[in-house]
Amino acid sequence: TQLLEQSPQFLSIQEGENLTVYCNSSSVFSSLQWYRQEPGEGPVLLVTVVTGGEVKKLKRLTFQFGDARKDSSLHITAAQPGDTGLYLCAGADSNYQLIWGAGTKLIIKP
Amino acid sequence: NAGVTQTPKFQVLKTGQSMTLQCAQDMNHEYMSWYRQDPGMGLRLIHYSVGAGITDQGEVPNGYNVSRSTTEDFPLRLLSAAPSQTSVYFCASSYSGGREFYEQYFGPGTRLTVT
Numbered sequence: 774t775q776l777l778e779q780s781p782q783f784l785s786i787q788e789g790e791n792l793t794v795y796c797n798s799s800s801v802f803s804s805l806q807w808y809r810q811e812p813g814e815g816p817v818l819l820v821t822v823v824t825g826g827e828v829k830k831l832k833r834l835t836f837q838f839g840d841a842r843k844d845s846s847l848h849i850t851a852a853q854p855g856d857t858g859l860y861l862c863a864g865a866d867s868n869y870q871l872i873w874g875a876g877t878k879l880i881i882k883p
Numbered sequence: 884n885a886g887v888t889q890t891p892k893f894q895v896l897k898t899g900q901s902m903t904l905q906c907a908q909d910m911n912h913e914y915m916s917w918y919r920q921d922p923g924m925g926l927r928l929i930h931y932s933v934g935a936g937i938t939d940q941g942e943v944p945n946g947y948n949v950s951r952s953t954t955e956d957f958p959l960r961l962l963s964a965a966p967s968q969t970s971v972y973f974c975a976s977s978y979s980g981g982r983e984f985y986e987q988y989f990g991p992g993t994r995l996t997v998t
Binding site for chain 2 (some may be wrong): 782804806812813814815816817818821826861863867870871874875876
């Protein structure tokens with residue numbers, strides 16, 4: 774059974790701080806995606822990373838795919854209350870299935 | 884474009900009742916899927932469809948049926964509701980080719996409670 778472990782499960786920090794969320798697996802993925810979900814809404818795709826070692830930036834968010842394509846990280850610089858939400862990672866396996874992490878619940882306090 | 888729409892937003896059922904959760908998309912996506920989301924467990928795939936007339940089971944299909952008569956619609960039927968089916972249900976769609984296959988567009992969800 775393929776697993777995608779996210780850490781931490783929960784993070785509460787003050788506005789302006791930096792943070793990193795991790796997504797780890799023992800399996801290799803052809804691509805990995807990050808989604809953000811706000812309360813009462815469905816997940817919304819933030820980014821897809823495909824190449825080992827790839828780094829993508831989305832304003833204050835930096836996404837990195839591990840060299841071996843087994844792990845990924847999301848770093849947020851100078852977090853803002855608008856960043857609050859559930860962050861989900863999902864890896865695409867060789868059978869065209871998405872393997873989902875359980876999510877990191879992020880709260881940014883003003 | 885409305886994207887992916889789901890109805891109802893909330894539903895309460897009694898054990899043993901049946902109902903259909905509706906899902907529609909207007910993006911001409913071939914791939915559609917249903918997930919359930921439970922606290923601490925992430926998203927679990929119930930059923931999916933790669934095109935009209937084609938459906939297949941996901942990770943947790945028991946107690947649910949689907950059909951895909953058109954590209955736009957993908958309803959999920961609960962045959963005989965059980966308390967274990969209390970969850971938030973999401974419908975998603977995507978293009979069927981290439982890397983875009985994995986980039987899912989989600990509906991707003993249906994929060995279902997079975998008593």
